[in-house]
Amino acid sequence: MRRRTLIQVAGGVTVSFILSACSSLNLTNSGSATPAPGAKGEPVMLTIRHTQVKDTQKKRLAMLQEVVKNTEAKVPGLSITLDGVEDKVNRFEKLRAEMAAGNPPEIFDLFGGTDTKDYVKANRLLDLTPILNELGLMDKFYSFEEFTVDGKIYGIPMAGYVEGLYYNKKILSDNQIKPPQTWDDLLAAAAKLKAQKITPFALAAKDSWVINMMSNTMWVRTAGPSSIEGFLDGSKHWTDPDVVDAFEKYNLLVKKGYFQEGSLALSYAEQQNKFSSGEAAFMFDGSWANTPLLDPEKSAIVKDIGFMSFPDMGGPGDGYINGGWSNAYGFSKKVTPAQLVAIKEFIVQMYNESMQKRQLVEEGMPPAMKLQDTSNVNPLITQILDVFANSKGAFPAFDSRIQTKVREKLERGMQELVGGRTDPVTLMSEIQKQQDASNKEETHTN
Structure with a gap:
C-alpha cells in the first residue's frame, strides 16, 4: 500500500510538478490562525529545532527567520528561540536522546518512516490531523504518508526530494x-x-x-x-x-x-x-x-x-x-494551550503558496504543497522535477x-x-x- 501510494503521487506530478487544480489557501484571508495571548498576558515560549546550519543553507535559514518573525507578530507575548543543529546529529543523536528523556523542543525537524513510528510509539508526537483539518490544509499536500501512523498525521513535510x-x-x-x-x-x-x-x-x-x-x-x-x-x-x-x-x-x-x-x-x-x-x-x-x-x-x-x-x-x-516527502516539522505532544495556539500560527506562516514558491525558486526545493504557480524556476530544477514526474514510480x-x-x-x-x-x-x-x-x-x- 505504501509503495502504491508513492507511485500514484509521483505519477500525479506533471512536467512542472503539477499546476494544482486546488484553489489557493484561504488562510491568508484572515492572516492568522486566530491567535490569543498567553494566560493573563504571560509570555509564551517556543523552541524550534532546525537543521539549516550550513553555509549553503543561508537562504533557507533566512526564510525560517522570517516565518518566526511573522509568527511572533501574530501571537501576543510569543518569543521563539531557534536552535540550529546539523541534520544527522539532530536525527541520530540529539533528538533521539531528547525523545527518550521525554523533553524534545516544541517544534523540530522530523524524519519520516521508522523515526516517526518510533516516536509515536513512545507517545511523544502531537497528532496534527485535527489541526490540518481546522486550518484547511489537509488536501493541499502531495503526501503525508511518511508521517502517518494508524491513520493519524504526525509531521508536516517541508519539501520533497528526489x-x-x-x-x-x-x-x-x-x-x-x-x-x-x-x-x-x-x-x-x-x-x-x-x-x-x-x-x-x-x-x-x-x-x-x-x-x-x-x-x-x-x-x-x-x-x-x-x-x-x-x-x-x-x-x-x-x-x-x-x-x-x-x-x-x-x-x-x-x-x-x-x-x-x-x-x-x-x-x-x-x-x-x-x-x-x-x-x-x-x-x-x-x-x-x-x-x-x-x-x-x-x-x-x-x-x-x-x-x-x-x-x-x-x-x-x-x-x-x-523520491518523496520524508523531511518535516514535528511537534511535541507536551505543549500548553497557549503554545498550541502559537504552533498553529507557525503552521499558517510556514505552509502556504508564497513560502513554498520561494523555497522552490530560491533554493530549488521540490514543493510539499500543490502549487498554482511554478514559473521562474531554474532550468536545472525544472529538469529535476521532470525526472521525478516522468519516472515509473517512486520508492x-x-x-x-x-x-x-x-x-x-x-x-x-x-x-x-x-x-x-x-x-x-x-x-x-x-x-x-x-x-x-x-x-x-x-x-x-x-
Whole structure:
C-alpha cells in the first residue's frame, strides 16, 4: 500500500510538478490562525529545532527567520528561540536522546518512516490531523504518508526530494559521450573518462550514508522497488542473487577506480566540491544538492549541469526513482494551550503558496504543497522535477524504513567495501544476519 501510494503521487506530478487544480489557501484571508495571548498576558515560549546550519543553507535559514518573525507578530507575548543543529546529529543523536528523556523542543525537524513510528510509539508526537483539518490544509499536500501512523498525521513535510545522477554536460560533450541510459553505457562512459584522466564519479565516503544513496537505487534497480518491504517481512533476503548483483556491480566501480580518490577520508561537502569544480563527470546525489551547484561563487559549472535518473540495469526496478516527502516539522505532544495556539500560527506562516514558491525558486526545493504557480524556476530544477514526474514510480529511501542496526551495519560495511576490506557476498551475509535479528526483535516487542 505504501509503495502504491508513492507511485500514484509521483505519477500525479506533471512536467512542472503539477499546476494544482486546488484553489489557493484561504488562510491568508484572515492572516492568522486566530491567535490569543498567553494566560493573563504571560509570555509564551517556543523552541524550534532546525537543521539549516550550513553555509549553503543561508537562504533557507533566512526564510525560517522570517516565518518566526511573522509568527511572533501574530501571537501576543510569543518569543521563539531557534536552535540550529546539523541534520544527522539532530536525527541520530540529539533528538533521539531528547525523545527518550521525554523533553524534545516544541517544534523540530522530523524524519519520516521508522523515526516517526518510533516516536509515536513512545507517545511523544502531537497528532496534527485535527489541526490540518481546522486550518484547511489537509488536501493541499502531495503526501503525508511518511508521517502517518494508524491513520493519524504526525509531521508536516517541508519539501520533497528526489535522488539521481548529476552530470557535467560539457565533459560528456567534449568526450563524445551521451548521458548513459543503461548500465553498460555507464561503464563504457566511465572507462573512457578515466582513460582521459577525468574522475568518473565524485564520491565522499567518510560520511557513510552518502555511499548508500547510489547503492540503494542500484539494488532497487536489480531487485525491485518492493525489496525493502521484503527485507522487513522476510519474503526477501539481502543474500538473494538479484540483491547481491547490485553490490557486485557497485564493487566493480570501486575496483575499476571510477570513484574519487581517497573518498574514505572525505566528508560529504568534498563530493560536491569535486563535481562543482568540474573535476568529475558524474555525482549521485539528492535534489537538495542543487543549491551549491547553482551558486556562481561556489560552482564553476553552473551552466553545465544536467540531472537524470540512474541508468537501467535490466531488473524490475528500472524506471523507479528514490523520491518523496520524508523531511518535516514535528511537534511535541507536551505543549500548553497557549503554545498550541502559537504552533498553529507557525503552521499558517510556514505552509502556504508564497513560502513554498520561494523555497522552490530560491533554493530549488521540490514543493510539499500543490502549487498554482511554478514559473521562474531554474532550468536545472525544472529538469529535476521532470525526472521525478516522468519516472515509473517512486520508492522511499531505505533508511526511512529499515531498522537502525541494519542501517548502521550496512553503512559500516559499505565503507569496508569501498576500502577493499570485504566483498559483496560476505557483506550481504552479515547484513542478512542483522536483518534476521532485527526482525525477530521487532516481532517480540510488538
